[in-house]
Amino acid sequence: MKTIFAFIALLAVVxxxxxxxxxxxxxxxxxxxxxxxxxxxxxAYETSNGISASEQGQLNNAGTxxxxxxxxxxxxxxxxxxxxYTVTYIADENGFQPQGAHLPKAP
Numbered sequence: 201m202k203t204i205f206a207f208i209a210l211l212a213v214v215x216x217x218x219x220x221x222x223x224x225x226x227x228x229x230x231x232x233x234x235x236x237x238x239x240x241x242x243x244a245y246e247t248s249n250g251i252s253a254s255e256q257g258q259l260n261n262a263g264t265x266x267x268x269x270x271x272x273x274x275x276x277x278x279x280x281x282x283x284x285y286t287v288t289y290i291a292d293e294n295g296f297q298p299q300g301a302h303l304p305k306a307p
Contacts, residue, residue, distance in 0.1 A: 223249050240269075250278040260292075268293050 226249035235242045239262065244254035255273030260266075270292040278284050287300040 226251070250276070250284060252276045266293075 226247045228245055229248050230244070230246040232242075232244045238259065240256070240258040242254075242256045244252070246252040253273065253275035255271060257269050257271045260268050260270050270290070272288075272290050274286060274288040276284055276286040285300065285302050287298050287303065289296060289298040291297070
């Protein structure tokens with residue numbers, strides 16, 4: 201049983217390795233971490249290989265039974281086909297709601 205878990209862990213490491221040599225040498229070219237507090241936060245980063253992400257969170261209904269952290273964000277990356285894929289999302293009392301041109305649409 202331990203051998204199976206070790207083999208699965210090894211496969212996970214192999215498949216998680218960067219497939220593109222440029223990804224292996226990527227560096228962070230921009231990093232921001234602002235407004236971290238009880239009522240919200242804001243962060244962003246960008247790497248030299250075209251990956252970027254940002255997110256803002258705001259505490260809504262503070263101090264009530266319906267208190268919730270509402271989050272808005274986006275992330276982008278360059279796919280193996282050379283196309284830049286971008287996902288924007290909202291996560292709030294209605295759940296995680298991603299949007300992107302490459303994502304399937306609900307009927």
